[in-house]
Amino acid sequence: MKIIAIANQKGGVGKTTTAVNLGAALAEKEQRILLIDLDPQANATSSLGMQEFEGETLYEPLLGQTAMAAKILPTRLEQLFLIPADLDLAGAEVEIARMPDHLLRLAQTLQPLRADSAFDFVLLDCPPSLGILMSNALAAADEILTPIQCEYFALEGLVKIVRVVEQVRDSGANPNVQIGGILMTMFDSRTNLSSQVVAEVRQHFGDKVYTTVIPRTVRLSEAPSFGKTILEYDKSGAGARAYRALAEEFIRRQAPVPASAESIS
Ligand SMILES: Nc1ncnc2c1ncn2[C@@H]1O[C@H](COP(=O)(O)OP(=O)(O)OP(=O)(O)O)[C@@H](O)[C@H]1O
Ligand SMILES: [Mg+2]
Structure with a gap:
């Protein structure tokens, strides 16, 4: 089981x-996925059409009041599970800040998931602010996946998140955490700008950048308002194809280097 924080302060x-x-596409590939909505805006929750479960969030588990497992809900997709968010989760920031080990609350809350093998991947949808919830996500994650938009100043934003991840590592809260992948999103093939930005980011970050690039499509922006993933809303369109390709590349990148390959040099 691996915990992946999907994070960018932008x-x-x-x-x-x-x-x-990505969660839906991984689930389609028989991976058991737990998506945790860590953003009080609850966009991941409503994107799955699951905003009616009020109070079913990580709020109580983070404060040690309820077991995390009690908050895991099934979704329409067989292998995809969700811990929703709602606006009240914002209050958890304040309360967690008062607790000892406040950076490690999420890591401790998710600890039981490491002991059993119910899930292959836990995906954390982080809020954009550099608050307690995002810091907790970086401290709990095995790896960070950072989406960035193909636009001017993409690199500047990336430099910031790299620095934040370094701070979490240096603080000792999560000594091995690193940015495992950078994903270029909202690629617009009609402009040169998108291609220039991708080239520039690849030049700086090399293999960290996913080969798969997510195109800008109206379908991807419409799907959440229907409470549907792109695999349900437009299952053979460009957006669905891109996220399926991303899931394949994601799995490939997780595969450990075979021992024989390691011992060659
Ligand atoms: N590839 C895409 N093509 C078109 N629209 C997209 C694409 N990806 C995201 N969007 C739209 O752009 C907006 C921002 O995307 P999203 O909510 O995923 O970003 P976010 O980083 O989670 O934002 P926040 O920081 O507010 O949490 C949304 O309206 C979403 O539907
Ligand atoms: Mg969001």
């Missing part, structure tokens, strides 16, 4: 769209 870069649709 807003509107495609974190939630990626958390929901």
Whole structure:
């Protein structure tokens, strides 16, 4: 089991769209996925049409009041499970801040998931602010997946998140955490700008950047208003194809290097 934080302090870069649709595409490939909505805006929750479960959030588990397992809900997709969010989760920031070990609350809350093998991947949809919830996500994650939008200043935003991840690592809260992948989103093939930005980011971050690029499509932006993943809303369109390709590449990248390959040099 691996915990992946989908994080970028910049807003509107495609974190939630990626958390929901990568989660769905991985579930379609027989991976058991737990998606945790860590954003009080609850966009991942409503993208799955599950906003009616009020109070079913990570709020109580984070404060040690309820077991995390009690908050895991099934979704329409067989292998995809969700812990929803709602606005009240914002209050957890304040309360967690007063607790000892406040950076490690989420890591501790998710600890039982590491002991059993119910899930292959836990995806954390992070809020855009650099608050307690996002810091907790970075401290709990094995790896960070950072979506960035193909636009001017993409690199500047990336430099910031890299620095934040370094701070979490240096603080000792999560000594091994790193950005495992960078995903270019909202690629617009009609402009040169998108291609230039992708080239520039690849030049700086090399293999960290996913080969798969997510195109800008109206369908991807419409799907959440119907409470549907792109795999349900437009199952053979460009958006669904991109997120399926991303899921394949994601799984490939998780595969450990075979021992024989390691011992060659
Ligand atoms: N590939 C895409 N093509 C078209 N629209 C997209 C695409 N990806 C995301 N969007 C739209 O862009 C907006 C921002 O995307 P999303 O909510 O995924 O970003 P976010 O990083 O989670 O934002 P926040 O920081 O507010 O949580 C949404 O309206 C979403 O539907
Ligand atoms: Mg979001």
